[in-house]
Amino acid sequence: MISQPLASLLRPKNLEDFVGQTHLVGPQKPLRLAIENHQVFSMIFWGPPGVGKTTLARILASEAEATIHELSAVSASKDDIKKIIAAYRPMEKNILFLDEIHRFNKAQQDFLLPSVESGKLILIGATTENPSFEVISPLLSRCRVFVLKELSDDEMSQIIDKAVQKLAPLSRGGGRKTGGVLIKKDAKDWIIQMANGDARQCITIMDNAFTLYGDLKLESLKQALQNSFLRFDKKGEEHYNTISAFIKSMRASNVDASLYYLARMITAGEDPKFIARRMVVFASEDIGIANSSALMLANNVFDAVMKIGYPECRENLAHGVVYLAKSPKDRSAYEAYLSALKDVEIHGNLPIPLNLRNPETKLMEDIGYGKGYEKYTKESLLPNKIKDKKYFIEKKK
Numbered sequence: 001m002i003s004q005p006l007a008s009l010l011r012p013k014n015l016e017d018f019v020g021q022t023h024l025v026g027p028q029k030p031l032r033l034a035i036e037n038h039q040v041f042s043m044i045f046w047g048p049p050g051v052g053k054t055t056l057a058r059i060l061a062s063e064a065e066a067t068i069h070e071l072s073a074v075s076a077s078k079d080d081i082k083k084i085i086a087a088y089r090p091m092e093k094n095i096l097f098l099d100e101i102h103r104f105n106k107a108q109q110d111f112l113l114p115s116v117e118s119g120k121l122i123l124i125g126a127t128t129e130n131p132s133f134e135v136i137s138p139l140l141s142r143c144r145v146f147v148l149k150e151l152s153d154d155e156m157s158q159i160i161d162k163a164v165q166k167l168a169p170l171s172r173g174g175g176r177k178t179g180g181v182l183i184k185k186d187a188k189d190w191i192i193q194m195a196n197g198d199a200r201q202c203i204t205i206m207d208n209a210f211t212l213y214g215d216l217k218l219e220s221l222k223q224a225l226q227n228s229f230l231r232f233d234k235k236g237e238e239h240y241n242t243i244s245a246f247i248k249s250m251r252a253s254n255v256d257a258s259l260y261y262l263a264r265m266i267t268a269g270e271d272p273k274f275i276a277r278r279m280v281v282f283a284s285e286d287i288g289i290a291n292s293s294a295l296m297l298a299n300n301v302f303d304a305v306m307k308i309g310y311p312e313c314r315e316n317l318a319h320g321v322v323y324l325a326k327s328p329k330d331r332s333a334y335e336a337y338l339s340a341l342k343d344v345e346i347h348g349n350l351p352i353p354l355n356l357r358n359p360e361t362k363l364m365e366d367i368g369y370g371k372g373y374e375k376y377t378k379e380s381l382l383p384n385k386i387k388d389k390k391y392f393i394e395k396k397k
Contacts, residue, residue, distance in 0.1 A: 044135065050197075098125045255321075343386055
């Protein structure tokens with residue numbers, strides 16, 4: 001007999017068995033109150049992989065006695081949503097759980113709006129990407145966003161203990177290889193480190209090792225781990241090292257190194273929107289006024305990535321990377337902003353000169369608001385305490 005995947009066996013059915021997200025499901029916290037009161041409304045769960053987004057949606061639907069339809073935005077179409085809407089019956093709670101909602105384009109998200117607005121669909125979206133960038137404003141305004149956090153080491157340890165308990169009866173049969181299910185501290189610590197706050201990854205590592213070797217020894221865990229994506233964990237050191245090398249190569253105008261690190265990120269499955277965003281930032285931070293067209297090109301690359309996606313958008317990224325790497329560099333605008341920011345942090349909200357204030361009422365005009373204002377004055381317009389400050393220093397050509 002083939003047993004269920006360990007992740008399926010471990011998935012909590014209620015909040016008592018749920019691990020993590022105490023800021024949302026702890027006593028008197030918003031999601032716990034919604035679940036306990038059988039309330040359900042449109043919301044978006046934003047957080048890293050494997051932290052309970054799908055599980056919370058299922059618990060919420062179950063407690064609210066709602067019908068839940070689960071779709072992935074990677075493969076779902078308008079027709080799939082039309083079928084769900086067509087099956088709607090008045091007075092019922094109809095939840096659409098849309099995993100990876102950031103993969104829906106603008107037209108697909110627009111299509112959801114009328115049904116969400118009318119109540120035919122209660123949308124629960126799940127995303128690993130910032131919804132401010134990935135979800136259209138009209139849809140976002142109709143949803144409450146809940147931010148989920150990666151699991152702590154202690155929470156990961158609890159999940160490992162639950163997995164060991166679940167594997168114990170299976171070690172005596174049940175379709176898996178027999179063997180011990182004790183786990184030593186070194187093996188437990190290794191799983192926590194490798195999983196990096198991702199419960200799904202933690203469980204998968206244990207499931208693979210136990211299925212193949214019948215135990216959870218450190219060597220078995222290491223042998224079972226053949227997933228190359230762990231070498232480029234999007235939350236881990238390799239991720240940050242590679243993007244750092246990519247930016248620094250463009251800053252040094254080293255085209256070959258820039259393209260190499262771009263290729264590494266693309267091959268590893270990095271989100272192209274993340275790469276494109278970093279390029280837009282780079283265009284202003286590092287190139288700046290030396291070539292203002294760089295910002296326009298970087299934005300065009302970002303637009304192309306949004307419209308085209310992998311695999312074709314890699315050509316757009318490569319085009320942009322070569323252009324940005326070869327452009328002259330000037331950080332004076334960015335450095336001037338940092339200098340101004342430092343004064344804001346030091347001095348707080350200094351009084352704005354009266355001549356720059358808007359005299360919206362007669363009283364304001366009488367006490368001097370706007371008095372003496374000249375459109376093209378050469379005088380300082382800074383608050384009096386810092387009136388002689390110079391932030392922007394133009395580079396000599």
